[in-house]
Amino acid sequence: MHKARTFFLWAGILLLGSITSVPLTTAGRAMIAGGACDQENGLLLAFEDGQAYWGTPAGGDTLAWVPVGNILGNAGFSGEKLLGLVNIPLRCEYYWGATDVGHVFHTTVRGVASSPLGGQTIFSALGRAQESVIGFGSDAGMLYFLGDAGTVIKMALNNGAQPIYIGHFPGPLPTPAGSATWGQLKSLYR
Numbered sequence: 001m002h003k004a005r006t007f008f009l010w011a012g013i014l015l016l017g018s019i020t021s022v023p024l025t026t027a028g029r030a031m032i033a034g035g036a037c038d039q040e041n042g043l044l045l046a047f048e049d050g051q052a053y054w055g056t057p058a059g060g061d062t063l064a065w066v067p068v069g070n071i072l073g074n075a076g077f078s079g080e081k082l083l084g085l086v087n088i089p090l091r092c093e094y095y096w097g098a099t100d101v102g103h104v105f106h107t108t109v110r111g112v113a114s115s116p117l118g119g120q121t122i123f124s125a126l127g128r129a130q131e132s133v134i135g136f137g138s139d140a141g142m143l144y145f146l147g148d149a150g151t152v153i154k155m156a157l158n159n160g161a162q163p164i165y166i167g168h169f170p171g172p173l174p175t176p177a178g179s180a181t182w183g184q185l186k187s188l189y190r
Contacts, residue, residue, distance in 0.1 A: 033085030075105035075113035
């Protein structure tokens with residue numbers, strides 16, 4: 001269970017060049033998504049549990065924050081963690097997001113969310129074994145994913161796009177530590 005914490009968003013640095021703080025109380029890590037139109041249309045702030053807020057200019061360097069709702073819940077992915085959001089260029093109020101399980105969704109600033117893969121993860125859409133997503137990013141109209149077993153997948157930022165396997169990360173990924181009991185360890189060395 002996350003403890004409630006107060007976050008201060010220094011939005012002026014990101015948007016208008018001066019410092020303005022807006023206190024928000026929530027649990028979890030926060031992320032901000034914006035695009036080329038932020039200064040006139042605002043930006044989307046979301047927490048890893050999916051709670052989202054739309055910030056719009058409210059005079060001077062101040063943003064007015066309006067709750068959008070839970071974008072993960074609206075997309076049908078409650079209980080997953082939001083990894084990130086990406087703004088689509090020239091579509092200021094339209095965002096793509098990804099979860100730690102590999103679900104991809106798009107949402108508007110009004111909280112209307114849906115999955116272009118019909119609820120499938122990027123791995124199941126490719127017929128691959130399920131992995132946890134440990135890396136997520138975007139570049140040149142594409143989303144990129146790195147699974148915990150090294151699978152690298154890309155997907156275009158448009159409706160009807162399907163994930164594409166583009167290779168396997170060629171190196172050791174972090175290995176989770178096992179939680180073997182003392183008896184299990186002894187039996188390995190007998």
